[in-house]
Amino acid sequence: MHDTLLLFGATGDLAQRYLFPSLLHLLHDRLLPPDFRVVAIGRSSHDDTGFRDWLRARIADDDDASAGALDDLLQRIRYHAVDLNDPDAIAATLSAYADRPSVSYLSTPPDLFGPACLGLKAAGLLEGSSRLVLEKPIGRDLPSARDIDATLKAALDESRIFRIDHYLGKAPVQNLLALRFGNTMMEAVWDRRWIESVDILVAETAGVDGREGYYAHYGALRDMVQNHMLQLLALIAMEPPAAMDADSVRDEKCKVLRALRPMAPSCTAADSVRGRYGDGVVDGRAAHGFEHEGNAETFVALRAYIDNWRWAGVPFRLVTGKRMPSRATEVVVSFKPVSHWVFERPRRDRARPNRLRMRLQPEETIELGLMGSLAAPEWGATELQPMSLDLSMSPTPNRRIAYERLMVDALKGDQTLFVRDDEVEAAWRFIDSVSDAWRECDAPLHAYPAGSWGPAQAAEFLPTTLAGNGRGRS
Numbered sequence: 001m002h003d004t005l006l007l008f009g010a011t012g013d014l015a016q017r018y019l020f021p022s023l024l025h026l027l028h029d030r031l032l033p034p035d036f037r038v039v040a041i042g043r044s045s046h047d048d049t050g051f052r053d054w055l056r057a058r059i060a061d062d063d064d065a066s067a068g069a070l071d072d073l074l075q076r077i078r079y080h081a082v083d084l085n086d087p088d089a090i091a092a093t094l095s096a097y098a099d100r101p102s103v104s105y106l107s108t109p110p111d112l113f114g115p116a117c118l119g120l121k122a123a124g125l126l127e128g129s130s131r132l133v134l135e136k137p138i139g140r141d142l143p144s145a146r147d148i149d150a151t152l153k154a155a156l157d158e159s160r161i162f163r164i165d166h167y168l169g170k171a172p173v174q175n176l177l178a179l180r181f182g183n184t185m186m187e188a189v190w191d192r193r194w195i196e197s198v199d200i201l202v203a204e205t206a207g208v209d210g211r212e213g214y215y216a217h218y219g220a221l222r223d224m225v226q227n228h229m230l231q232l233l234a235l236i237a238m239e240p241p242a243a244m245d246a247d248s249v250r251d252e253k254c255k256v257l258r259a260l261r262p263m264a265p266s267c268t269a270a271d272s273v274r275g276r277y278g279d280g281v282v283d284g285r286a287a288h289g290f291e292h293e294g295n296a297e298t299f300v301a302l303r304a305y306i307d308n309w310r311w312a313g314v315p316f317r318l319v320t321g322k323r324m325p326s327r328a329t330e331v332v333v334s335f336k337p338v339s340h341w342v343f344e345r346p347r348r349d350r351a352r353p354n355r356l357r358m359r360l361q362p363e364e365t366i367e368l369g370l371m372g373s374l375a376a377p378e379w380g381a382t383e384l385q386p387m388s389l390d391l392s393m394s395p396t397p398n399r400r401i402a403y404e405r406l407m408v409d410a411l412k413g414d415q416t417l418f419v420r421d422d423e424v425e426a427a428w429r430f431i432d433s434v435s436d437a438w439r440e441c442d443a444p445l446h447a448y449p450a451g452s453w454g455p456a457q458a459a460e461f462l463p464t465t466l467a468g469n470g471r472g473r474s
C-alpha cells in the first residue's frame with residue numbers, strides 16, 4: 001500500500017466534505033499505513049499551521065475527530081500553495097516528495113488535469129508504481145474526454161490511472177453485484193424473456209447550490225447520467241464476469257455501455273424529458289429556482305435500450321433530478337406478467353407482475369413483489385393479492401463514505417471500482433447522441449417547481465414505486 005497522498009484541490013468543497021473526513025475515519029480505524037502522509041495542494045495561501053487550523057475548524061465536529069484522530073491526521077499534512085496552471089511551479093514545489101511511490105489525487109476542474117500532469121511528471125511523481133486519481137467530469141463530451149485522456153497517457157499508462165465514480169464506492173451499489181452473481185435464481189430470470197423494464201432513479205432534495213456555474217455548463221445529463229446512472233445501468237445489465245478482478249468486471253461493463261442504442265433525433269420527444277426547477281418548497285422550506293440564462297437542465301428522464309441478446313427491446317428508464325420531494329436512489333426491475341392466468345380473483349388485469357425493488361439510499365432495502373394468498377381463508381385460497389418479501393437492514397448500517405473505500409483501493413492499486421478509459425468513451429458516445437439529438441430537435445426545457453417529481457411530461461418515466469407520492473406510472 002502506498003503511503004503518500006498528494007491531494008490537489010485541498011481547499012475545495014469535495015476535499016472538505018468528503019476527502020479529509022474519509023482520511024480521518026481511515027486513520028481512526030487504523031486502515032492506513034503507519035508512515036502515511038498527505039501533501040495538500042491548493043491555491044489559497046496558507047502555511048502548514050494555517051492550513052491545519054483551517055481544516056480543523058471544518059472537520060472538528062466529525063464523530064471520529066476525538067480520540068486523537070484529528071490531531072493525528074493534521075500532523076501528517078503538509079500544505080503547499082501552488083498555481084495549478086503552472087507545471088514548472090508544481091514540479092519545483094513537489095519534487096521533494098518523489099522519494100516514495102505516491103498517489104496523486106486531482107480533485108480539481110478538468111482544465112487543470114493537463115498542467116497538473118505535466119508538473120507531476122516533471123517532478124518524478126508519476127514514475128514507477130506511482131498512480132493518478134481523477135475526479136469527474138472527465139471532459140464535457142467525447143472529443144474533450146479524448147483530449148484529457150491523451151494528456152494522461154502521455155504521462156502514465158492506464159494501469160496507473162484511477163478514474164473515480166464515487167457511486168462505485170458505495171456498499172449498496174456493490175451489493176448489486178453480490179445479489180446478481182451470488183444467487184442462481186437471479187441469473188435464471190435476468191433477461192428479456194422475463195424482464196419487462198428496468199427503472200433507475202436518482203432523486204435528490206439538494207439543488208445546485210453554490211455550483212451554478214458548473215451546472216450551467218454541464219447540466220444533469222453530464223453531471224449525473226454520464227457517470228453514476230450509466231454505471232448503475234452497467235452493473236444491472238452486464239454479463240457475469242469470469243472473476244471479480246478489475247479487467248473482468250470492466251470488460252463486461254464496457255460491453256453494455258457500447259451496446260447502448262444512440263438516441264435518434266426522431267426519438268427525443270418520446271424517449272426523453274428535460275427539466276429545470278423553479279421556486280418551490282422542499283422539506284417544508286422555500287427553495288429558490290435555478291436561474292441561469294443558459295439552457296442547462298436539472299432533471300433528465302430517458303428511455304434507453306441496450307441492443308444485445310440479453311436486453312433487446314427492454315426499456316431502461318433513467319430519471320434523475322435535483323430539488324425532488326425526497327431523496328431516493330433505487331433500481332426497480334419489473335418482470336413480465338404471468339403468461340397464462342388461471343385465477344378468478346383478482347382478474348388478470350388486476351394481477352400485479354413481480355417486481356424487484358432495490359433501494360440504495362437513503363435506506364437500504366430490497367423488496368420482491370409477489371402474488372399470493374397467505375392471508376385468505378381456506379375457501380378463498382385462490383384469491384390472490386399482492387404481497388411483498390422484504391429485506392431491510394434495520395436500522396440502516398452506518399455506511400462508510402464511498403471515498404474511504406476508493407482511497408484505500410487507490411493506495412493499494414486495485415482498479416476494480418474505478419472507471420476504465422474505454423468505459424468513459426462508450427458512456428460519452430451515448431450521452432453525446434442524446435445532447436446532439438436534443439440540440440437538433442430543440443428539445444424543450446420544462447419548468448417544474450422545486451419539491452415536485454419533475455415536469456408533468458415525465459410522469460410516464462417515473463417508477464411505479466413513487467405512486468404513493470401522487471405521481472408515477474400506475
Ligand code: BG6
Binds near residue numbers: 204206223
Ligand atoms: C455528484 C454530482 O457526482 O454526485 C452532484 O456532481 C450530486 O451533483 C452527487 O449531488 C450525488 O451524490 P450522492 O452520493 O449524494 O448520491
